[in-house]
Amino acid sequence: MVPCDEQCNNRCDGRYGECFDARRRLVRDMSGVEGFMYPNEVELQWSVLIVLYPFLTGLVAGAFILASLERVFQVQAVKPTYRLALLTALAFLLVAPLPLQLHLGHPERSYEMYLTPHKTSAMAMFGFVYLWYLMAVLVLEIWLDYRHDIVVLSQSTTGWKRFIYRLMTLGSSNISPGALAVDDRVGWTVTLIGIPSAFLLHGYVGFIFGSIKANPWWSSPLMPVVFIFSAMVSGIAAVMLLYMLMTWSRKETIDMRCVDTVASYLFYIFIIDFSLEMLDLIHRIYEADESFRSLDFMVHTKLYMSHIVVQIILGTVTPILLLALTQVLRLGEMARKRIYALAGCLTLIGIFAMRWNVVIGGQLFSKSFLGYTTYKMSLITREGLLVAIVLTVLPLAILWVLVKLLPPWPEKHSGALPDATPAH
Amino acid sequence: MSISRRHMLLLLPAAAVAWKHVLAGTPESAPNYTMSQHWWGMLIDVTKCIGCGNCVRGCQAENDVPDGYFRTWVERYHVTDYDIENPHVDSPDGGIKGFPPTKEEGGKNFFVPKLCNECADSPCTQVCPVGATFISPDGVVLIDKKYCLGCRYCVQACPYGCRFINPASNTAEKCTLCYHRITKGLTTACCESCPTGARQLADLKNPNDPIHEFLKSHSVQVLKPYMATHAKVFYNGLDGSVR
Numbered sequence: 001m002v003p004c005d006e007q008c009n010n011r012c013d014g015r016y017g018e019c020f021d022a023r024r025r026l027v028r029d030m031s032g033v034e035g036f037m038y039p040n041e042v043e044l045q046w047s048v049l050i051v052l053y054p055f056l057t058g059l060v061a062g063a064f065i066l067a068s069l070e071r072v073f074q075v076q077a078v079k080p081t082y083r084l085a086l087l088t089a090l091a092f093l094l095v096a097p098l099p100l101q102l103h104l105g106h107p108e109r110s111y112e113m114y115l116t117p118h119k120t121s122a123m124a125m126f127g128f129v130y131l132w133y134l135m136a137v138l139v140l141e142i143w144l145d146y147r148h149d150i151v152v153l154s155q156s157t158t159g160w161k162r163f164i165y166r167l168m169t170l171g172s173s174n175i176s177p178g179a180l181a182v183d184d185r186v187g188w189t190v191t192l193i194g195i196p197s198a199f200l201l202h203g204y205v206g207f208i209f210g211s212i213k214a215n216p217w218w219s220s221p222l223m224p225v226v227f228i229f230s231a232m233v234s235g236i237a238a239v240m241l242l243y244m245l246m247t248w249s250r251k252e253t254i255d256m257r258c259v260d261t262v263a264s265y266l267f268y269i270f271i272i273d274f275s276l277e278m279l280d281l282i283h284r285i286y287e288a289d290e291s292f293r294s295l296d297f298m299v300h301t302k303l304y305m306s307h308i309v310v311q312i313i314l315g316t317v318t319p320i321l322l323l324a325l326t327q328v329l330r331l332g333e334m335a336r337k338r339i340y341a342l343a344g345c346l347t348l349i350g351i352f353a354m355r356w357n358v359v360i361g362g363q364l365f366s367k368s369f370l371g372y373t374t375y376k377m378s379l380i381t382r383e384g385l386l387v388a389i390v391l392t393v394l395p396l397a398i399l400w401v402l403v404k405l406l407p408p409w410p411e412k413h414s415g416a417l418p419d420a421t422p423a424h
Numbered sequence: 425m426s427i428s429r430r431h432m433l434l435l436l437p438a439a440a441v442a443w444k445h446v447l448a449g450t451p452e453s454a455p456n457y458t459m460s461q462h463w464w465g466m467l468i469d470v471t472k473c474i475g476c477g478n479c480v481r482g483c484q485a486e487n488d489v490p491d492g493y494f495r496t497w498v499e500r501y502h503v504t505d506y507d508i509e510n511p512h513v514d515s516p517d518g519g520i521k522g523f524p525p526t527k528e529e530g531g532k533n534f535f536v537p538k539l540c541n542e543c544a545d546s547p548c549t550q551v552c553p554v555g556a557t558f559i560s561p562d563g564v565v566l567i568d569k570k571y572c573l574g575c576r577y578c579v580q581a582c583p584y585g586c587r588f589i590n591p592a593s594n595t596a597e598k599c600t601l602c603y604h605r606i607t608k609g610l611t612t613a614c615c616e617s618c619p620t621g622a623r624q625l626a627d628l629k630n631p632n633d634p635i636h637e638f639l640k641s642h643s644v645q646v647l648k649p650y651m652a653t654h655a656k657v658f659y660n661g662l663d664g665s666v667r
Contacts, residue, residue, distance in 0.1 A: 036513040038538070038585030039494045045576040045589070105574015105594030112554045112571065123577050124553035213651065214547060214583035290509075367585055368667035370513055 035371025044363045044375050047383040048356075049099035052391055054205045054227065055355045056096040059395075061202035061228070062235010063089040064138065064194060066262065071191040077261035083408035084246070085239045086142050091399035093134055099391055102382055122208045133201045137194040143170075144187040146406050151175045164405070202231040209358060216291035217362040222280045229273035230351055236266045237319075237347035244341060246403070256333055260326075263340050266347070267323035274316050277354075294369040302364050302372060307357045315350015319343040457607045462562035463629040464601055465656030466615075467638060468537055470663070472622035475500055475535035480520040482617030486602060493588045494518040495599040496539040496614050501665060504531035508665040536666050537623060539614070540565060540586040540599035541647060541655035548578035548587060548598075557596065563628070563656060564603055569595045583651045601625070628656065 033042055067085035069075040101107045114131075117124035143150075151173050154165035203224040209215075210223025240262045247254045284292060299307050322343040326336050360375050378384040427435070475498055483489060483496045498519030502512040512528060519535075526533055543549075546565050549557050556571035557578050572595035579587040579596060590597040602612035606625065610616075615623045626635035638644075638660070645662040646655040659666075 036499075036515070039492075039497050039515055039518045040579075040588040041585045043588075045579045100575075103575070105576075105589060106572065109554075109571070109573050112573065116554055118552050118555035120550045121553040121555075121577070123551065123575065127553070208577075212547075212551075212581055214581055363580075367583055368513065370511070370667060 032374030032376065033371065034373075035366070036368060037366040037371040037373055038368060041366055042373050044360070044373065046359055046363060047103065047375075048360075048377055048385065048388045049103045049383050049391070051352070051355045051359045052099045052388055053096060054202075054209075054359070055234070055352050056092050056099070056391075056395065057205050058202055058227070058231035058234045058351065058355070059238050060089045060093045060096060060133075060138075060235065061198040061231040062233065062237075063092070063239050064198040064235070065232050066236050066239050066265070068191050068195050068198075069265070071188060072195065075261065077257050078265075080255045080258045080409065081239050081243045081262060083145065083406075084243055084403075085235075086138070086145065087402045087406065087408060088239055088242060088395075088399055089235075090138050090142060091395040091402055093130075093138060094398055095391060095395045097130065098394075099388075102387060102391075122204070122211055126204050126208060129197075129200055129204050133194075133197050137190060137197045141187055141190045141194060142406070143168075144183045144190065147172065147183055148175050148180055149406065199228055203228045209362070214367060215362050216289070217295055217365070218358065220280060222276060226273065226276050226280065229269060229276055230354055232269045233266065233273050234348060234351040236262060236269065237344040237351075240266065240340060241344040241348070242399070244337065244344075254337065256336070259340055260336065263323060263326060263336075263343070266343070267320065267327060270316070270320050270323065270347070274320060277316075291369055294365050294372075298361065298365050298372060302374070303357055303361050306353050307361065311350050311353035311357055315346055315353050319346045319350065322346075457609075459561040461629060462627050463656075464563045464606060465542060465626045465628050465635070465658065466539070466601065466612075467624040467626050467635055467644075467658050467660065469622045469624075469660045470534055470536055471661040472620040473498065473535040473537055474620055474622075475519060475523045476619060477519045477522040478617040478619060479537060479614035479623060480518050482613040483599070484520065486605075486613035487600075489597075490591055493590070493597070495586075495597070496537065498523075499536045499538060499666075500526070500533065501536060501663065502526065502528040502531055502533050503663065503665045504528075508663070511663075511665040511667075513667075532663075534661075534663060536659075536662070537614075538584065538586070538647075539657060540601075541584055541653065541657045542599075542601060543653035543655050545652065545654045547581040547583065547651075547653060548596075551577045551581045553577065560603075562607075564601050564606075565598070566600055566603060567596050567598065569593055569597075572596050583648050583653065626656075626658075 063085045066078065067082050067089070070078050070082040101110060104110055113124050113127045117127065119125070147169070150165055150168045152175070154162060154169050154173070157165060206224035206227030209218040209227075210220050212218045240259060243262075244254055244259065284295070319342075322339050325331070326339055331339070363373075364375065365372050380386050477498060480494065480497055483494075487495055489495050496518075497515055499513050499515045500519070500523050514523070516523065523535075542563060542565055544559070544563065546557075546559065549559055549565060552558075552572075553575060554571055554573060556568045556573070558566060558568070560566050574589060574594045574596065576589060576596070579589065582598075587596055587598045589595065602610070602614075605612060611625045612623075615625050624635070624638075627633045628635065635658075639658065642660050644658040644660050646658060647662075647666065649655075
């Protein structure tokens with residue numbers, strides 16, 4: 001028998017020596033389990049790797065949409081980030097399936113999703129969406145955009161580099177103005193198709209969660225929309241940061257017109273994203289269905305730090321306010337750079353926290369709404385923290401290789417790309 | 425041909441495995457079983473359950489369920505007065521060893537056995553990316569363990585918490601209504617071991633099954649009807665507080 005304490009609300013009058021309010025049960029702790037959970041629910045099914053998966057695909061979709069601004073919507077100001085955004089999208093897209101593979105009980109059977117997909121499964125169809133986006137959109141667009149450079153490099157380099165570039169030409173070395181014009185037209189069309197594809201890619205990730213009717217934390221038609229906008233936010237922030245970092249490391253001047261434009265897009269899309277999340281929140285609070293008390297309690301206890309503090313205050317409201325400052329005040333260049341860097345970092349932290357709260361938060365409460373469990377993250381296991389860190393850093397390493405191989409901007413010092421210019 | 429000690433050590437485990445297969449023999453065939461003639465479900469009479477845990481033990485023994493995981497379990501509810509939205513529920517070790525005496529006073533206590541609800545529109549089947557989980561023509565949700573990826577999407581999709589990942593096979597697992605038994609004319613292990621008849625296997629396609637008469641004359645309910653899964657595990661005497 002547990003005595004009543006201050007956690008007990010006025011629903012409990014102590015008559016029975018036991019309180020029946022959900023909050024009251026939390027004083028019983030059974031190695032991380034509080035209250036009642038169905039016996040098979042105690043262990044979390046999806047780990048930090050599944051948090052990484054929507055985070056990485058979100059960066060892909062966001063980066064691509066930023067790239068499409070220049071190509072399709074002719075926003076010339078963001079041109080310096082165009083190629084970098086494409087390469088960033090590719091680097092992250094190549095790593096995105098790895099957390100899923102590592103998480104599977106039988107990764108050696110994952111190819112079955114392509115051979116015998118179950119057509120009613122959101123997860124099965126995602127495999128095709130991923131493949132479509134990777135092969136038919138991103139790789140094709142990058143190849144078309146870089147084809148001129150690749151051909152030039154295949155002729156100007158020597159050794160293994162020459163071999164790689166020759167492979168990358170795919171046997172097509174025609175870089176006549178006519179051929180490049182065709183490349184440009186096809187590339188434009190691919191980008192045009194790529195925009196809805198990028199929406200589909202990450203909206204679909206949202207749908208994987210949002211379509212689970214058994215889980216009220218996930219089950220929402222707004223989920224795919226929120227995922228799309230949060231993806232755009234994270235992708236734009238990541239490319240903005242990478243552009244600033246790479247330009248600084250190359251000892252070049254940051255194109256402030258470009259960064260200002262990217263930051264303004266980040267600001268406006270962030271407002272839409274935040275509004276959607278608040279709409280979802282307000283709807284839940286006002287509707288207050290049977291799951292509400294359980295979810296509300298979770299947000300105020302187990303998810304308080306990651307949801308309220310990190311996601312909303314630190315990762316959403318703060319960067320929005322910082323970006324708003326740059327829109328309202330006439331700040332100097334250095335101040336703007338610092339604000340953009342800080343806002344970008346906070347944004348990425350906030351979006352990661354959002355993915356964490358969706359994936360992990362959705363598993364911390366019982367489907368009976370009578371109890372809660374705890375996520376115990378391991379360190380060196382297959383689904384542990386160390387692997388998650390490696391998978392977070394890996395896309396950056398791939399990006400480094402890609403940037404070396406396919407410089408997004410004319411190299412002045414290394415001479416790796418003698419006369420490289422964008423093909424369009 | 426001489427066999428060295430090293431070869432002998434290598435051969436012994438293989439021989440042991442082979443011998444085990446010989447001992448196991450050929451599975452009993454069920455020549456008279458036609459899947460399309462059956463539509464399996466279960467009837468659970470909450471008013472008869474005494475929380476002895478026999479069903480959980482029977483299931484564990486029959487299906488070699490790993491410790492800490494449950495194909496079936498029993499929950500004990502304590503509901504005070506009108507406060508049905510705040511039941512006090514416990515299920516120590518799934519109820520496998522029965523329940524300790526309750527310390528709750530007042531209100532009502534009752535036991536609720538749980539198992540896979542064999543939904544006709546099962547969310548777990550819907551989400552399986554490779555179709556490793558499927559509904560058999562006789563209405564039982566089954567898992568092909570040689571096909572399951574272990575992605576755990578089905579575990580997330582089950583509204584009743586009936587699925588788990590078997591740590592030995594790394595594949596999804598759940599109650600199969602003892603499919604290996606019912607296709608041979610036997611009942612399930614849990615029904616077999618229930619001393620009060622609180623669990624009754626039901627063939628909904630069999631017009632002579634007593635389930636039909638029972639459903640006509642009793643108020644029965646399924647768990648979480650708002651999930652619209654067309655569950656085929658029917659509960660008699662189910663309290664509104666049960667989740």
